[in-house]
Amino acid sequence: MGLSEEPALQAFQNIGYEYKPGSALGPNSDDPERDSLSDVVLRGRLERKLREFNPSLPDEAIEDAISQLLGYNSTRLLKNNRNFHENLTNGIQVEYEENGEPKGDFADVIDFDNPENNDFLVSNQVTIQFGDNPERRPDIVVFINGLPIGVLEMKNPTDPNATIGKAYKQVTDRYVNDIPDLFHYNELIAVMDMSNARMGCLSAGWEWFSPWRYIDQEEDATDEYAPSEVLIRGAFHPDRVLDLIQNFILFSDDGGELNKKLAAYHQFYAVNNAIESSKETVPNPDDNRIGVVWHTQGSGKSLSMVFYANKVRQTKEARNPTLVFLTDRNDLDEQLFKEFKKHGLPAEWADDDNRMELRNRLDRESGGIVFATVQKFQTTDDEAVYPEVNDRQNMIVVADEAHRTQYKELAANVRRALPNASYLGFTATPIEKEDRSTTNTFGGYISQYTIDQSQKDGSTVPIYYESRLAKLQINDPEIGKHFEELMRSKSDDLRQEMTKRWTSLRRVIENSDERTRQIAEDIVNHFNDREIEGKGLVVAISREAAVNYKEAIEEIPEAPEVEVVISGAEDFIDDPEDNEDLKRRFKDDEDPLKLAVVCDKWLTGFDVPCLHTMYIDKPMKNHNLLQAIGRVNRVYKDKPGGLIVDYMGIAENLKQALDKYTTEIQETAMLDLEEAVEVMRQKHEKVASFFDHVEYNDWPELDKLEKQRRVHKAQNDVLVTEEREEKFKEAMKELNKAFSLVSPHPASNDIRQDLVFFRGVLDSIKSMENPGGDDDVEELDSAMKEIVADGVGIEDLVELSGFDTWEEEKPILGDKFMADVEEVEFENLQVKMLEQLIRNEISTRKKGNLAKYESFEEELEETIEEYNNDFLSTQEVIEELKGYAEEIQETDDRQHKLDLSDEELAFYDAISANTDTEIEEEVLKNIARELKQSLKDSTEVDWTNREKIRAEIKTEVKGILRSNGLSLYEHEELVDPIVSQAEAFYGGAAA
Secondary structure (H helix, E strand, C coil), rough: CCHHHHHHHHHHHHCCCCCCHHHHHHHCCCHHHHHHHHCCHHHHHHHHHHHHHHCCCCCCHHHHHHEEECCCCCCCCHHHHHHHHHHHHCCCCCCCCCCEEEEEEEEEECCCCCCHHCCCCEECCCEEEECCCCCEECEEEECCCCCEEEEEECCCCCEEEEEEHHHHHCCCCCHHHHHHHHHHCEEEEEECCCCCCECCCCEEEEEEEECCCCCCCCCCCCCCCCCCHHHHHHHCCCCEEEEEEEHCHHCCCCCCCCEECEEEEEEHHHHHHHHHHHHHHCCCCCCCCCEEECCCCCCHHHHHHHHHHHCCCCCCCCCCCCEEEEECCHHHHHHHHHHHHCCCEEEEEEECHHHHHHHHHHHHCCCCCCEEEHHHCCCEEEEECCCCCCCCCCCECCCCCCCCCCCHHHHHHHHHHHHCEEEEEEECCCCCCCCCHHHHHCCCEEEEECCCHHHHHHCCCCCEEEECCCCCCCCCCCCCHHHHHHHHCCCCHHHHHHHHHHHHHHHHHCCCHHHHHHHHHHHHHHHCCCCCCCEEEEECCCCCHHHHHHHHCCCCCCCCCCEEEEECCCCCCCCCHHHHHHHHHHHHCCCCCCEEEECCCCCCCCCCCCCEEEECCCCCCHHHHHHHHHHHHHHHCCCCEEEEECCCHHHHHHHHHHCCHHHHHHHHHCCCCCHHHHHHHHHHHHHHHCCCCCCHHHHHCCCCCHHHHHHHHHHHHHCCCCCHHHHHHHHHHHHHHHHCCCCCCCHHHHHHHHHHHHHHHHHHHHHHHHHCCCCHHHHCCCCCCEEECCCHHHHHHHEEECCCCHHHHCCCHHHHHHHHHHHHHCHHHHHHHHHHHHHHHHHHHHHHHHHHHHHHHHHHHHHHHHHCCCCHHHHHHHHHHHHHHHHHHHHHHHHHHCCHHHHHHHHHHHHHCCCCCCCHHHHHHHHHHHHHHHHHHHHHCCCHHHHHHHHHHHHHHHHHHHHHCCCCHHHHHHHHHHHHHHHHHCCCCCC
């Protein structure tokens, strides 16, 4: 059992789950629940619950339901998964005969209303195999009513190479490929160690796996629980896991591509807060304010609205409500409508210019989801006031970007049209301090998810700011005189009109060809020099200015493909490309369209995760400005942050916008790029300090062989100690991230050459540790590896031949290997190779013989520690490591000589290593054999109650020692080591 498995299993049991180890589920157990290793559903449990939940259905209907649950046969895994999810949440449509007549009904698989009625089981190390595929053993599988709805993969937190990112790849690559049937039923995937935990779902990329911060309610988790336990208690609690399955998993079919989405923790708790408030508010005529959900931009606000609508429609207190979603812009209205349709909700769009069309949609008895802009609540020419349209109390108005600027006179019309409606606000920017009308309309906050929270969770990335202000200047000092000459014979009214028009910033910029050309060149150079793959957005002051930018950029030879996205594009461009096609292309990071020039479109509600840079040449303020810059904060692959490049001088407007909010928002909403430059320089100095004795400044001018030698020498300097190696890797990770944020700032050029060298050293070290690619060492059938530094030529290739697993009883170190090690030029590399080899071997063997290999491990740790502290020379530590290797190799010969089995030898060593009493060899061997036979027979029990089992084993051990002539004084010190060895063999304990 892994270091993280046991506390996780205990946490599951603490919240009400039954526990059975995978071996107890069958098929070779005493009470098997699986007939074969290919069975992933516990059919007996499933059938019992189907009969319990559907007492009126005959046997043939129950068998039909089981057959459907076991018969997902599409070649598309996600399609099978969607079919299962629909069966789970909606019930299974079954057919049977009654009195000779065909009849149809639905069979419930889960009792969502009464979670305690369901069967919750957690198991670990469940062996699964399909056909000729290798056996796989997920660390933890969660079953509900016999269906494997959850998979958790644990990693040892003490192993720096065993990251939860690798756990994610193990599940989504290896398990999905080798045991795909398990994932027909999967709803939740979690990866964790003792310090980190993240959860996601099938088809979600690693960037969408997120932590789980709360348990019963927002902000309730404390330091009492590790992140893994918070996730288990929060997400897998019987009440909440059923809620997640029923209401917070969505499938979408976007352009023929099927996707699955799971709510993040902040969405789950926010929506449930809104639901609870809705239950109290909707029937209450005295207070119709549900509240405000403020979740920062990029954190999935639109999807939260979908989750809310999906759940509130099923809430009996809401009495089949009609939901009215209001925005203040057509593009936002359209986008939100499409988001709902994409996820299968029955959305209606009041997109007709006829104002009566909206009223007709709202005039209904119950139900429905209607989308409209607030501008559609206008009176007709013959109306003095807006009429009442529907006076039902179960009308819910949901406002997107719920701020007072959106709701003034038109808001009053909404109130008149729906006098008894309740109001819920969603916003991605915080309510201004002085804004009382928003709270008067919607109520106070019912959930907050701030910028720093989202960045900490990895659900958004930081935004950086860089000023490249393009100042305007008067080139012609006689411009005023020319204007007077032109206006000499014109009227005063015309003079004022022309003065107002041509002194506006918009007109000056639109007609400043030189400025447009210079900025276009700067944008192209800046974008091409970015170290991040993705897209850039240029924000122009007007539609005409946007077209000017597009044309200026296209004239630059090295410019990427660019398009302009404006309303009424046909007024400026012949045969403009369709807006939906442009959206699709711009969202696709593989599409050659890299730059888009906009004026108003795409600045709110348009999500392009791969968008990393926004070039602003337009004055913006307040919410419009904050919403616009939020376009670049979306998470995407390894994108470290978004960048705002300012050509207009919006810094003061940014400050004024942020001044309206809390200090917390001011400090986290925007970071000056100079801060990132300073951080990059610090990170560069930190990495460079590893190579004080390596001359690398001239490395680009060296020949190939000398370059290899420099890299190899630098690698040797890093590998002085394991701690130094880990610090170097972490420093490189930080430097790479800082560099990608800063480039192409001139400061990045100062370190670019060094960074290439540093990366070469890092790659060479990684090639030693993982020569076979992404395969987990523990999963390999053979432990043969190739260890080679990137800078070593092919003639120096080192193969670790003769290093097979202990079970195959082959020598771990051959003469050829030792000779190859000695040929490696640098001693630190020899240490690294030998240390890694012996650590792996001890880890493999330790479970089989605690006394023998714990002592080896302790000696190895002491040796390495002495080496790290310079108490031993490099050559001395190499000789000691060789000695350990030889000692390990001699173990097999010793076992053969004593004529003992693996277990008998382990008990033999447990006694001899822990007593000062001289015991004859034959007596020792006899005790070892008796211990093996007796303890093996007595330990085929449930080890979950370890204290009780250990007590029973102690009694057994004492009896065997006494019967072989050992006195109480002689055997007292031997009992605990023998029991620990027995537990390692038979109880699945971590050695």
